[in-house]
Amino acid sequence: MNDYHLNHLKELESESIFILREVAAQFENPCILFSGGKDSIVVTHLALKAFYPASVPFTLLHVDTGHNFQEALDYRDELVAKNGLRLLIASVQEAIDKGIVREEKGFNASRNALQTVPLLEAIEKNKFDCAIGGARRDEEKARAKERFFSHRDEFGQWDPKNQRPELWNIFNGRKHIGEHFRVFPISNWTEMDVWQYIYQEKIEMPSLYFSHKRNVFERDGVWYADSPYMLKKENEIVEERVVRFRTVGDITCTGAVFSEAATLEDIIQEVAASRTTERGTRADDKRSEAAMEDRKKAGYF
């Protein structure tokens, strides 16, 4: 019976589709946290496959820091229109205007950590009982510890020391009123798996991931896109370089890499050769040893 064998990408795909269907079956009102990055794009693609030929039974929720790459927004809107999806935007700017969160000051100011408040607010207001995320366990050491079905208390908090056991593929999404779940269907994928899958499935990607010319400047060893959202110090000089992004998030904490990779094949070769993790270019993780764990406990993605 040796013919009946799935290669590892097919097995990962099947596992993820299984999880997305469990979400649809176990929850009343789930959403996909859509950032415009490659992981949330892959999750959305998997959702299209999971429910085909029916439409995706989830809302896309974008927590918008206001500091976006225009290319990412254009991509998002096109994806939504093409596939008849529902999109909801939770705005960090609004939360700042209403005085619910305070904008960080100074050169390293970032709205990344501020996303937690509008995220939890959107979950509460729209009565989402499950938020599907594109986080992968290989990204970061705190994420490496998280379950597929991750329980959140009524404050949206994660308790890493007291997670529910998760056996086989039996997922327990039961919860009390006011609590919700975060579910991570591509937990078991690596960066390489994601790119190989994008290549195999011919998924269209935002242009940011491919090599292009851009005005950038260097700070603490990271190259940032020049944008009105970042104050530059006197010695920081903007120059045009050929770059691409390995992850796409808020402009102020997404670092560019110098790269000539213009096709998916090129990107795959580059990922294979890479000596640093993709989060090595993310300023938000460099703040302290347990930065991600602390943010996650508070209700971050």
Next chain:
Amino acid sequence: MTTTTQEIENFDSKAYLDMELLRFSTAGSVDDGKSTLIGRLLYDSKSIFQDQIEAIEAASAKRGEEYVNLALLTDGLRAEREQGITIDVAYRYFSTPKRKFIIADTPGHIQYTRNMVTGASTANLAIILVDARKGIIEQTYRHSYIASLLQIPHITVCINKMDLVDWDEKTFNQIVHDYKAFASKLDIKDVHFIPISALAGDNVVNRSQNMNWYNGPTLMYLLETIHIGSDLNHIDARFPVQYVVRPMKNEYHDYRGYAGRIAGGVFRVGDKVKALPSGFSSKIKSIVTMDGELQEAFAPQSVTITLEDEIDISRGDMIVRENNVPQIEQEFDVMLCWMNEKKMVPRGKYIIRHTSKECKCIVKEAKYKLDINTLQRIEDDIEIGLNDIGRVTLRTTVPLFFDSYRKNRITGSIILVDEATNETVAAGMMV
């Protein structure tokens, strides 16, 4: 995830797409060196990135450790780093040109046994570590028993810290002897023994220069070559229905697709099938995926099945071949691993989950509890509490369709959920 230039030129996308997946987990007592071993495996196979190495170098230095603490690669939580132990499973990934691996590094501390079970429940292979100085101890017994109960097809016992016993062959042989004596009482099919030093790297990825008396494979060689093709059941066709796909679109007016992941066997278009619990028969009309229709599908594929006839099927039901049906019972025995501080309540009511089905059940009878050290059945004290393993009879409100866990890990497993707290309190395997 290779690093040298030579390997980069050789990176072969096509081969990557064709790789097999091996899931393995670690087990063994506290401080036997599980996390260090995983760190060593990742480090010596060059699966660690520069920034990750720098981060653990800095963290080790800050802690005043004299060498780089490889356990920090998996012990990622603040509380774990403070205490120097693993609390919850960490999942790590790496690949070699031959295979892709998913590692579950699990805690050794008895308090966190449920997390060990979580990591082990999906594994094809378990690495059980033994400290060469201590030999086989209670946690070795417990974890080996759990591994056999979970029917993990392959067990590799790594006798670790050989550097601390002067690489002594006799010590190794004694432990192998002791382990075999114990394992003969268990249901373990395929066991290997390797003497290693996780700290120094001996026999992990590279052959040891200190133990010429050992002629067997290194751990890495074993992981890359062990035969895993036959770990799934491809004989008994089982399709638990997860979700009914009903497109609200005109062109699909009467479409009813049953979405699920094949739990066993093979389904083909035209197969005569039966829906449980209704018992109605029909034929498979199509096997649908977004990439096009399939002629056949097998475990563990996720597909959508449509039938020739309109019969009533919903989540929790199961589609099987007409001439090969599972057991259908309302009362059955399970081996239960209890995972909650609150003890099992005799005649207590719980929510039971089995594949995509959920209903209520009552604990009819606890038959016995196991003494982990001797594997003796304890029949006079059958109070089942945290980390206990016992045989229990359950009665459900509706019949379940299941196979023995031995026959099928998916259709033979259940969990119990506490109605009040919603916590998963036990894992069960159909006897």
